Amino acid sequence: MKPTNLRALVVDDDFMIAKVHAGYIEMQDGYELAGIAGNYAQTMELARNLKPDLLVLDVYLPDRSGIDVLRSLRSEKISCDVILITAAKEIGIIEESFQLGIFDYLIKPFDLDLLKDTLEKYKQFKLHLLSPAKPDQQFVEGLKKFRSAKPSINQHPQKGIDLRTLERIKLTMRHNEKPCSAEQIAHLSGVSRSTARAYLEYLIEQGIASENLQYGTVGRPQRLFGLMK
Numbered sequence: 001m002k003p004t005n006l007r008a009l010v011v012d013d014d015f016m017i018a019k020v021h022a023g024y025i026e027m028q029d030g031y032e033l034a035g036i037a038g039n040y041a042q043t044m045e046l047a048r049n050l051k052p053d054l055l056v057l058d059v060y061l062p063d064r065s066g067i068d069v070l071r072s073l074r075s076e077k078i079s080c081d082v083i084l085i086t087a088a089k090e091i092g093i094i095e096e097s098f099q100l101g102i103f104d105y106l107i108k109p110f111d112l113d114l115l116k117d118t119l120e121k122y123k124q125f126k127l128h129l130l131s132p133a134k135p136d137q138q139f140v141e142g143l144k145k146f147r148s149a150k151p152s153i154n155q156h157p158q159k160g161i162d163l164r165t166l167e168r169i170k171l172t173m174r175h176n177e178k179p180c181s182a183e184q185i186a187h188l189s190g191v192s193r194s195t196a197r198a199y200l201e202y203l204i205e206q207g208i209a210s211e212n213l214q215y216g217t218v219g220r221p222q223r224l225f226g227l228m229k
Contacts, residue, residue: 006123007034009052011043011069012085013062014164016190020171021056021085024112030123040064040072047078054103054122056115059086059093067093070100083118087163109167112174161202165191169199170208170227179212179226200225 008025010033012018018036026033034052037043040063047055047069055073059066066084073080084097087108097105103125104118172189173180180188186196203209203225210228213221 005030005032006053006126007032007050008054008056008119009034009037009043009046009050009080010056011037011061011066012058013038013060014058014168016168017058017164017171020175021115023175024115025056025119028116028119028123031119038062040069043069044072047073047080048076051078052080053126055080055082057082057084059084067096067100070097070102074100081122083115083122108163109170112171161199165189165195166199166202169196170203173209173225173227179224181222181224185225203227 008031010018010022010025012021015036015038018038022033022036025031034050035046037046039061043055043057043061046052055069057066057069061069066086070082070084072078073082082097082100082102084102084105085108086093086105094105103122106114106118169185169189169191172185176184176188182197182200183193185200186193189196191199200209200211204211208228209225212224212226214224215221
């Protein structure tokens with residue numbers, strides 16, 4: 001019998017990031033989107049009513065924190081796994097989130113390929129958990145190999161680079177696939193052209209993005225930016 005799709009609820013106060021993550025999750029085999037929430041109240045209402053298998057949960061929400069969401073899920077005995085996504089690197093948040101039973105912890109900025117790998121691990125974890133295998137020590141060891149041993153932490157960016165803005169620009173570039181001008185990226189990301197240029201220069205310096213010149217019949221060549229493959 002073919003297993004049913006895992007239903008994921010995306011929680012992020014930045015609607016653009018939430019929409020990109022939601023669209024990416026829908027692209028993954030074995031997953032479907034249960035909904036999108038932008039704050040604590042919406043998250044708890046949807047978690048109670050929709051009973052998703054998984055929350056892709058941002059720590060920073062406008063009314064209460066993602067850690068508060070975790071505490072409430074556990075206190076209300078809502079059966080739901082959590083992948084925590086945040087720019088925070090405080091050891092206290094990391095420690096408490098694992099104590100509250102999260103499946104994995106991703107620190108911004110991260111590539112969507114990392115989210116894909118985590119979703120795949122979670123899917124394999126659930127398939128193993130629901131298999132007809134005897135629940136002996138070998139079965140438990142099989143479960144453990146899919147769980148994250150430690151959070152995935154990226155190098156902290158240089159001073160003046162905001163993690164949320166950086167991820168917004170990266171997600172915009174990845175979503176559009178084809179190289180774009182700084183003006184196009186600024187418009188789609190909702191930032192100023194000068195901000196877009198500064199972040200694009202940073203991405204190039206870090207080897208994350210590349211710049212190419214597109215020559216027309218007249219005038220100066222246009223600078224186009226894209227993420228490295």
